[in-house]
Amino acid sequence: MKVILILLTTLALIACSEGPESPRGFSLPEGNVDAGKAVFISYQCLACHTLQGEPDSGTEQHLPKKVPLGGDVTKIKTYGELVSSVINPSHKIAPGFKREGYIDADGQSLMRNYNDVMTVNELVDLVAFLQPQYNLKPFNRTNYPTYFP
Numbered sequence: 001m002k003v004i005l006i007l008l009t010t011l012a013l014i015a016c017s018e019g020p021e022s023p024r025g026f027s028l029p030e031g032n033v034d035a036g037k038a039v040f041i042s043y044q045c046l047a048c049h050t051l052q053g054e055p056d057s058g059t060e061q062h063l064p065k066k067v068p069l070g071g072d073v074t075k076i077k078t079y080g081e082l083v084s085s086v087i088n089p090s091h092k093i094a095p096g097f098k099r100e101g102y103i104d105a106d107g108q109s110l111m112r113n114y115n116d117v118m119t120v121n122e123l124v125d126l127v128a129f130l131q132p133q134y135n136l137k138p139f140n141r142t143n144y145p146t147y148f149p
Contacts, residue, residue: 026080028079028083031128035121035128036127037129043114043118048063048067049069050067063102069133074138076136082131087115089109090108093107097109
């Protein structure tokens, strides 16, 4: 039994090895929160998103419902996840948004591709602005009564 456990652990570690697609070594400089807010506004992100504390943009809405950003979450939004969400929005689409009106016929996000218009500095600043908008809430476990005979 121990040999099988060791073998499975070894296989799992080999499967997690860092290949050319690994994010190891990826790091962007610190961004400027104020500049990130300016980027958020200038790219009219509020046309498709909501963000607590930010007024509705008043622009025409093209989605069934605006996609919320920030707020209470039970899992921290990492720097890498936020960068990926901007530069590759189809990478991971939240389950509630995998329906008509949010994705195209190929299952790709309808979010505009900003890769050719947004500078790296703007991306870094935008992520610096967005990351603190998420509030990590600890998972509340259900307390079941314990019965002892």
